[in-house]
Amino acid sequence: MLLTAAGRPRGGSRHRGAPRNAAAGPERISQWHEQSSRYSTELRDFKNQVLGMLEAAEKEREALRAEAEGAAVRVDRLEREVDYLETQNPAPPCVEVDETLMEKQVATAKQRKNEKYTKLTDCSDTIASVRAMKILKRFGSSSGLWTKDAAGNSEKIYVFDGTANDTVYVFPRMREFTLFSATRKAARIKLPYPWVGTGHLVYDGHLYYIRQQGPFQVIKFNLANKTVVDSSVFPAEEQIPVFGLSPFTYIEIAADEEGLWAIYATKENEKNICLAKLDPTSLDIEQMWDTPCPRENAEGAFVVCGALHVAYNTRLPSRSRVQCVFDVSGTLAPEDASLVYFPKRYGSHSSMKYSPRERQIYAWDDGYQIIYRMEMKKKLEV
Template sequence: MGPCCCLLLLPLLAGAQQQQFMEYVERRLALLEERIAQWHDQSSRYSTELRDFKNQVLGMLETAEKEREALRAEAEGAAARVDRLEREVDYLETQNPAPPCVEVDEVLVEKQAATAKQRKNEKYNKLTDCSDTIASVRAMKILKRFGSSAGLWTKDAAGSSEKIYVFDGTANDTVFVFPRMREFTLFSATRRAARIKLPYPWVGTGHLVYGGFLYYIRQQGPFQVIKFDLANKTVVDSSVFPAEEQIPVFGLSPFTYIELAADEEGLWAIYATKENEKNICLAKLDPDSLDIEQMWDTPCPRENAEGAFVVCGALHVAYNTRLPSRSRVQCVFDVSGTLPPEEASLVYFPKRYGSHSSMKYSPRERQVYAWDDGYQIIYRMEMKKKLEV
């Protein structure tokens, strides 16, 4: 009933009833005012929250727009850098010489072999006055365990660089390069290493870094010595090793057919052939042309041999047993004839984990970098004069 009807009925009602009716109307009006006030409060609150949410969304949109602009600028910068890098690579490719032909020239190989055989077992004219020989192993240091059970690690045998070169395994095409020994000894070593992908896969553990070049044995086809320029990352020369029917040079390392070595005299190749399959052969190489200057048949047997290196023109062969025990150098062949084999010191290496898969002598540091069942080891040598042995 509306307010107008209520006023018309007032004269008809008794005084008490009128009073009750008025109280009822006032309560209803008070309740209605209270609900209107609640609605007003809720409406104000919702309006404030909506305004705050709108401001928040506008701020987020503004931030997203700024981030989008930053990402666009970074993408444009990256595209510019990629474009510049592609131009630089194109320029370098035009500056680097084309890789030499590494096809086998049979006539040239036969000529090299004939020339080398003419000088086979002749007396060697030394290039230096080096007259030292190994007296004993002064100290042994185990650096770490890295990579496969067989491999090779070394420094540049003819330079002052502190870089470490690592050949993991016996057949691959990628070489790890660490700037210093410290980076190599870190736990997560491969993260600190550069990688050199070679144009041809390598085989065995007889490779060598010498004078800024990597000399390695190519995996496929006849045994080729590849000369790789580490600065330009290009092949600068190659040569087929002129030895017929080659066999593994070490009885305990069947994966190595040619062991390249360096000493104070220069570059050497240690190998074996079916013609003289019981003993190890030695050849002097020209590091510039890869020609064989001279060859020798040594009295050092292949059986139970696990590695070898050259010191001052003398071949040192390390032996072991098929059940690993102590390695020892028990055969020394001096190409100059100044150190008779019977007068050479019998050198023992400390007992190890397994068998040496590679042993690289550093003439600058007078120590051997060895790989023993995945462990990288340094042997520091005690030297003596040959005449004092």
Template sequence: MAGIVLLTCALLSFATTITGQGQQVFLEYMQGRIGVLEERITQWHDQSSRYSSELREFKNKVLTLLENIEKERESLRNEMENTNVRVDRLEREVDYMETQNPAPPCVEVDEKLTELQNKKKKKYEKLTGCPTAEIHGNEETDVAINPPTIRKSYCSDTISQVSAMKILKRFGSTSGLWTKDPVGNSEKVYIFDGVGNDTVFVFSRMKEFTLSSSSRKAAKIKLPFPWIGTGHVVYQGNLYYIRHEQDNEFQVIKFNLANKTVVDSAVLPIEEQVPVYGLSQFSYIDIVADEEGLWAIYATKENEKNICLAKIDPSNLGIEQMWDTPCPIENAESAFVVCGALYVVYNTKLPSRSRIQCVFDVSGTISSENVPIIYFPKRYGSHSSMKYNPKEKQIYAWDDGYQIIYKLTMKSKEDLD
């Protein structure tokens, strides 16, 4: 504005030098231009005032919206806290109800008992080459065909509860296996990444495995044959793993870890095998170790609804005894043996909490009826393997790529009600 005034004064001073009619025309021109400038200044002032007013209104609206959002956020947070409290209360109530009302034992009565016995006789003749017709009804033959389900056991421990859980790290694929040798003083950790491979990663001790960022720091053992599934175990310096051969046959390989050679191999006397766990379709035989030695957990088409158990001689891979258990395959996730008792872990297709719901003791001391349902803590997905270490009394689990240790609390079988 000051610049316009100075310009006007200069023009008026210039106009004084003009005389007559020229001066009148010049003044009229200047008055017209000044009028246009004043009109534009007035328009700018009006627009500026309007914009300022609109900006204040927008600011007030934004502040109001922010206040409402903050109130809604606080309300939502309170609702979430209340929901969490209600969910926790509901879980405790469900746990209590399941503890007070355990699932009924999974036992099925076979109405065609005679037909089943005939099948077992034929199977015995095929495997041994010894006819049973000549000594039919003999007590010794019946024992050979249908071995007794009672077996003496020098171990009297049973699982009381899962007392602690430790998540070590995430290593490798979603499915796999990790374990230690329960016999001797070796601290080596063996990693089987995936459900089909031929390379085992070996860490010298647990701390090295926990702190390592990749498999490059691990020693590697190249196996002569690739493995299948997650049913392998390290026992007494040997690796016992499952190999898939032609015609859907599965071979147990005994591999010495010291000299890197195959010590022995055997095809178990099992026909028409099916996946042993309903939720882990990649495992057909699960070799496990406990306080009494090695066991094989498997399933066949002949008894496709329930899991079977066999005692293995670790020296020559021979089968010492076989059992048909009442534990169903459906929704089974994994299993392990403790003191001669098979513990089957169940879940659902939509992962929830794993639980031990079926127990089969070869000594006949405990059963699913007198053992409470044992839950494992909340986890990531689904256990692809759970390996019990009888020396440490804990389980090495592989859960959706995470390596987890479950510490077990034991009690005597005699203390069961």
């Protein structure tokens, strides 16, 4: 073997393996193509498998939807059957007007008119301001009423949609009323006589509402057994709408810490609002007052600790405010009462129900259901 001057073999041996390395290149390319083809096949098979699963899931979803729609139809049919069965209950007690009894009630009420009132509780609070406003939702007609039981601990929500009807919606809790736009989650109570206005009240498991036809009757309806317990013709001659801006309400039944009240107006004293204390058991009027609060531009009223609060607005709805307060016990002078403004809203109130248990007002404003939380203070501190 020949050596170079540096002692290395001439020509070198590094080129001997070149043919073998050159042959390995095509093998790797062929192997890559084979693996790539296999991966593509596996990916295509997996994609087809996923598409098949999605198609099966879609068919199952359609089947579940059809089943849910069928269940909804059955529920609606069941509700109609329940409504029909309720209409087949025994006839409620007779509530026809007894003219002699009505005359006696009117005479007794006039004798008690404007007498000094003896407080039943030590409640001495009055409204200082509206602490907060919460808009729950928009439900039903522009006018209506929603409320809880003013005396009990029930969380049920009672909804009177419109100003004349015979069906009350009952939601089990605030959550069901707030989350669901339809009435599917609500029970329906069909009343024996249609109601009129938005002056109704739920108190201690009973519904007190104004009968639509004939003389103005206060109907006491037991919500548990769905029967009329008692009724009374309101002893006030020639009644007129109590609020100038709410012509559909002739009697407003209210509740506070002292019990039940009736807010009304008559032709005899048509400029101002009248107030009466009611016995919740017998519906007798215990006492009556003429108040200095005008009917003109009044849109609603409620009673807090024995003091009537009247809310006013304008013909073109603006910001309503309480600007007349009448305290039956004489503890709070009208000129010392706070002028309470309600936050700017959508229109005008068709109902305002004070809850003495929660110290808040359930209001219906142009189809919106609103809660006003009240800030209270002592009357003597005003």
